[in-house]
Amino acid sequence: MTNLSAKRTNMRNPDTQTDNVRLKGRHFPVRLSLINVVMLALLATAQPVAGESQATDHQACLRCHAMATLSYRDPGTGNMINLSVNPQVLSHSVHGELACAECHEGEFDRYPHPENRVRKTRSCVGCHEDRDDAKDRVYAFKTIDAEYAKSIHATSDSADVKGFSCHSCHDPHRFRASKVGEPLADIVRDDNQVCLSCHEKVRDPVSDPHAWLPNREKHWTAVRCLDCHAPLTGNGQRISHQILKAKDSNRDCVNCHSKEPRLLNRLYQYRSKADLANQGWFNKAIFNDAYVVGMSRNPRLDLIGLSVIGLTLLVLVAHGFGRYKAYQRSRGIK
Amino acid sequence: MTSLYLYAGWVRAWHWLNALLFLMLMLSGASMHFAGAGWLLNFAVARPIHNIAGILLTLGWIGFVVGNLTTDNGRHYRVHLRGFLQRLFIQGRYYAWGIFHNAPHPFHPSAEMKLNTLQQLSYLGVMYLLMPLLILSGWGFLFSIYLPETLFGLGSIWVVAMMHLTVAYFLVLFVLVHLYIITTGETLTTNLLAMITGWHREQEAQTHMETPR
Numbered sequence: 001m002t003n004l005s006a007k008r009t010n011m012r013n014p015d016t017q018t019d020n021v022r023l024k025g026r027h028f029p030v031r032l033s034l035i036n037v038v039m040l041a042l043l044a045t046a047q048p049v050a051g052e053s054q055a056t057d058h059q060a061c062l063r064c065h066a067m068a069t070l071s072y073r074d075p076g077t078g079n080m081i082n083l084s085v086n087p088q089v090l091s092h093s094v095h096g097e098l099a100c101a102e103c104h105e106g107e108f109d110r111y112p113h114p115e116n117r118v119r120k121t122r123s124c125v126g127c128h129e130d131r132d133d134a135k136d137r138v139y140a141f142k143t144i145d146a147e148y149a150k151s152i153h154a155t156s157d158s159a160d161v162k163g164f165s166c167h168s169c170h171d172p173h174r175f176r177a178s179k180v181g182e183p184l185a186d187i188v189r190d191d192n193q194v195c196l197s198c199h200e201k202v203r204d205p206v207s208d209p210h211a212w213l214p215n216r217e218k219h220w221t222a223v224r225c226l227d228c229h230a231p232l233t234g235n236g237q238r239i240s241h242q243i244l245k246a247k248d249s250n251r252d253c254v255n256c257h258s259k260e261p262r263l264l265n266r267l268y269q270y271r272s273k274a275d276l277a278n279q280g281w282f283n284k285a286i287f288n289d290a291y292v293v294g295m296s297r298n299p300r301l302d303l304i305g306l307s308v309i310g311l312t313l314l315v316l317v318a319h320g321f322g323r324y325k326a327y328q329r330s331r332g333i334k
Numbered sequence: 335m336t337s338l339y340l341y342a343g344w345v346r347a348w349h350w351l352n353a354l355l356f357l358m359l360m361l362s363g364a365s366m367h368f369a370g371a372g373w374l375l376n377f378a379v380a381r382p383i384h385n386i387a388g389i390l391l392t393l394g395w396i397g398f399v400v401g402n403l404t405t406d407n408g409r410h411y412r413v414h415l416r417g418f419l420q421r422l423f424i425q426g427r428y429y430a431w432g433i434f435h436n437a438p439h440p441f442h443p444s445a446e447m448k449l450n451t452l453q454q455l456s457y458l459g460v461m462y463l464l465m466p467l468l469i470l471s472g473w474g475f476l477f478s479i480y481l482p483e484t485l486f487g488l489g490s491i492w493v494v495a496m497m498h499l500t501v502a503y504f505l506v507l508f509v510l511v512h513l514y515i516i517t518t519g520e521t522l523t524t525n526l527l528a529m530i531t532g533w534h535r536e537q538e539a540q541t542h543m544e545t546p547r
Contacts, residue, residue, distance in 0.1 A: 265489030293369040296495040305503035316514045
């Protein structure tokens with residue numbers, strides 16, 4: 001999970017749908033495109049960066065890497081490898097205040113970059129656990145590591161997950177944690193984009209394995225994939241990195257809709273207020289969009305209720321049969 | 335053959351409207367509650383049906399209460415304490431034993447009292463206890479933001495939801511028993527026809543009959 005030379009990095013942002021950083025080049029660099037030529041010209045005028053304070057200075061690197069089309073074709077796979085880094089996205093990312101050289105150590109001021117540097121494995125867990133604030137973090141990276149080891153992304157034999165790493169989902173140049181106060185819909189959309197960039201079948205309503213789900217489209221905009229496809233954990237971390245197999249994922253509405261009454265209360269009240277504000281009193285009474293599937297579901301009450309109804313039906317049938325027998329007897333006497 | 339006009343037009347209209355709404359509410363309610371099970375209504379369809387039927391049921395209930403306050407139909411719901419337990423026992427014994435031995439009906443409706451004691455008790459429970467709880471919890475769902483955040487230390491939505499569910503199960507139970515009990519008149523359809531025509535007709539000699547008005 002700690003290999004920066006990931007085969008694939010698939011986190012997409014809506015503004016840059018085509019970004020697909022592929023850093024592994026077997027014969028890097030092999031072919032110079034026109035852009036590379038331009039880049040070399042730029043480099044010729046660049047100041048040497050070695051020895052400079054690089055605390056927040058990405059400029060030397062971004063002179064080339066900020067170009068949206070910076071890429072080369074991997075001769076091994078024939079795939080275009082995107083080497084561009086969006087400076088704005090980088091500056092808003094969780095690593096935005098780091099200098100490039102804090103992760104990309106070594107002689108990157110030279111071009112071509114030395115191949116042994118480019119291929120160097122970079123560890124998220126190592127770096128994050130070493131930092132002073134490791135204990136104050138919402139996510140403990142050692143826990144993430146342990147959870148990920150049990151994840152379907154780590155245990156599957158499928159060729160699709162070969163070379164899977166942290167960076168397959170979390171592009172270090174654009175990843176940022178969501179903050180309280182951001183619109184829920186934006187958080188959900190950005191989170192789900194990560195999954196959907198690989199799991200494309202889900203986008204197709206015909207082949208989507210979620211067809212069974214009531215209000216499927218609403219779930220897409222209101223619930224993160226992870227809410228059903230990762231287990232609930234009691235370790236204090238908001239979400240587990242142990243992505244579950246489809247068959248082990250949550251299919252029970254009650255697990256979300258009524259097991260945690262406080263959550264239900266808060267969400268329902270929030271949506272009710274929004275309904276009233278947007279639709280008015282009459283439409284609220286008739287449509288009540290806030291109501292979600294399973295709100296009233298309680299397995300114990302359901303069991304008792306349905307059992308009593310079933311028993312009552314049996315008693316009524318037996319009672320009716322007894323009356324019929326009595327009727328037959330009365331006719332026999334007559 | 336005796337004929338008694340027991341069910342006024344408004345009572346019958348209310349009754350059948352109520353019956354229709356009950357059916358719609360049970361079907362749409364089950365479709366919302368057990369959404370995802372194949373044989374039910376689509377959730378998005380069930381939700382407005384349930385809400386509209388619930389609003390009409392509320393209006394119907396208010397009409398029923400007002401009708402009972404302003405007409406003499408209300409007298410049938412007044413409990414006469416004298417001999418109450420004895421009447422209850424006699425009626426219960428008839429359903430548990432006498433009915434299987436072709437015993438005569440222990441109760442004959444009259445203009446003063448059309449409901450036997452067991453019937454009266456269950457209708458009182460349904461109309462003046464369960465229905466208000468059902469209606470209040472139903473409206474509680476719709477306008478929950480006007481409720482306090484917690485009720486009895488629990489999230490108010492949860493309390494409302496569980497109350498609505500519990501009362502709904504009781505009322506489904508009531509409907510089942512009610513549908514069966516109406517077949518226990520003098521003939522299978524005596525009681526059903528009475529609620530359709532308003533006239534309660536019996537062949538049997540009635541010793542406790544009051545003069546029809």
